[in-house]
Amino acid sequence: MSRAKQPDALELPESLRQRELEIAREIARAFLTASRPLEVYRLALARVTPLVDASFSSVFLRDPADPSLLKLVCAQNWPQSSARFLGQMRIRVGRGPTGRAVAEATPFEVEDVFAEPGLREWWDPAREMGFTSLMSLPLRNATEVVGALTFYFTGTRRFDANERLLLATVTDQLAATAERAELIERLVSENVRLERENGHLAARARDAEQARRVKTEFLHNVSEEMRAPLGSLVGYAEMLAEDPVGRLSAPQRSTVVKIERAASMLLRLVGDLVDLSDLRLGRASNQPSEQEAVALAERAVSAAGPPPDGVAFRIEQPDGPVPIVADGDKVARILENLVSNAFKFTARGEVVLAVRATPLIAPAQGRQVVVEWEVRDTGIGIARADQPWIFDEMRQVDGTSTRLYGGTGLGLALSRSLAQLLGGEIAVTSEEGTGSTFTLRLQTSIP
Numbered sequence: 001m002s003r004a005k006q007p008d009a010l011e012l013p014e015s016l017r018q019r020e021l022e023i024a025r026e027i028a029r030a031f032l033t034a035s036r037p038l039e040v041y042r043l044a045l046a047r048v049t050p051l052v053d054a055s056f057s058s059v060f061l062r063d064p065a066d067p068s069l070l071k072l073v074c075a076q077n078w079p080q081s082s083a084r085f086l087g088q089m090r091i092r093v094g095r096g097p098t099g100r101a102v103a104e105a106t107p108f109e110v111e112d113v114f115a116e117p118g119l120r121e122w123w124d125p126a127r128e129m130g131f132t133s134l135m136s137l138p139l140r141n142a143t144e145v146v147g148a149l150t151f152y153f154t155g156t157r158r159f160d161a162n163e164r165l166l167l168a169t170v171t172d173q174l175a176a177t178a179e180r181a182e183l184i185e186r187l188v189s190e191n192v193r194l195e196r197e198n199g200h201l202a203a204r205a206r207d208a209e210q211a212r213r214v215k216t217e218f219l220h221n222v223s224e225e226m227r228a229p230l231g232s233l234v235g236y237a238e239m240l241a242e243d244p245v246g247r248l249s250a251p252q253r254s255t256v257v258k259i260e261r262a263a264s265m266l267l268r269l270v271g272d273l274v275d276l277s278d279l280r281l282g283r284a285s286n287q288p289s290e291q292e293a294v295a296l297a298e299r300a301v302s303a304a305g306p307p308p309d310g311v312a313f314r315i316e317q318p319d320g321p322v323p324i325v326a327d328g329d330k331v332a333r334i335l336e337n338l339v340s341n342a343f344k345f346t347a348r349g350e351v352v353l354a355v356r357a358t359p360l361i362a363p364a365q366g367r368q369v370v371v372e373w374e375v376r377d378t379g380i381g382i383a384r385a386d387q388p389w390i391f392d393e394m395r396q397v398d399g400t401s402t403r404l405y406g407g408t409g410l411g412l413a414l415s416r417s418l419a420q421l422l423g424g425e426i427a428v429t430s431e432e433g434t435g436s437t438f439t440l441r442l443q444t445s446i447p
Helices: 014-033 037-051 096-104 117-129 161-242 250-280 293-304 328-344 384-389 399-405 410-421
Strands: 056-063 066-076 090-092 108-110 133-140 145-153 289-292 311-316 323-326 349-359 368-377 425-431 435-445
Touching: 037 056, 037 066, 037 161, 056 096, 066 096, 066 145, 090 096, 096 108, 096 133, 096 145, 133 161, 145 161, 161 250, 250 410, 289 293, 289 328, 293 311, 293 323, 293 328, 293 349, 293 368, 323 328, 323 368, 323 435, 328 349, 328 368, 328 410, 328 435, 384 425, 410 425, 410 435
Parallel strands: 311 349
Antiparallel strands: 056 066, 056 145, 066 090, 108 133, 133 145, 289 323, 349 368, 368 435, 425 435
């Protein structure tokens, strides 16, 4: 047994060059035909073995269970007398030509196995299998030697430099091709895994959406059931507060007024929950009609009630009317929430509701205008870090705000959803300690 000389960088004769091109073509064809690395080896050996004049060939790879052993994974034209043992064949790394080719990352050739006393243990298998000489070449991937490709020849064979170069080229091409096939197999396997996981995630998302819808439906139904008795409670409280026969004392009248206010607040909360549930369930609709932007602002201010003591309020408006086509109830509802919030979080200073309209130049269809209702206050403001969360349902910037100023955090969430239903948006700019500006912006047509 001798270590094969590393082939020099020389030019192959034309005949071997043609064989090399033919072998490369067959390996490429195996790559295109196979879907797994072992199939690449099998198809390539079937085509390449005759082209190098070998009687048969084999590929041994490291055993995943024990990398110190080499496992026969592919054999071409293997003698039938030994075929039954193929699945059991193992060679220890470093033993024999194949094992040494892997251990030393160097091709090994045997000109005559029977002339090598060190290979006496191979003589009986060589006679049984019918080979006399062999060439074992290491198979490398990008980082290590993963196995060996061995060609077996029936007669004594002395390999010249050209043949060594040809066999080395064949081995390198086959190893690279098998590695590419393995990478593709891994990618396919990974894609299958990702598709499976995506399917699981999609199913979980559907389950979560169904659970959210059931929860929203339940909340909607409960809120609707609460509306009627709360409405009655508010009505009776108002009647008692009027005290038409004058039987209530001043403390009693004050208590009734408190009951009426608390019930009205609860009724408003229930109404917000119903409306928000309708929006989440897709039951709300946009019903535009001819409106006037300033009148909608005045309507919202009237619903919001008077500003707190120490806070001035005014409306800034254009000189003339601002006719638009929009769902007036929903616009007024949004503005009422924005003005109420400004009153709630402003202890002193002023709150301003500005109305602006900007005609669109060359609109796509008909006459279009962008209307902005801007609510500015000089209140506590909102820290920049908290601004992304203020439109979340049931959330204020922190628990302290909820305790100090009250409310459930539904107003802004409902307002944003209503604005989106109308095809508009709500923008916010704010600085902690100096105030906030909320702007409802709608693009609408001019009647």
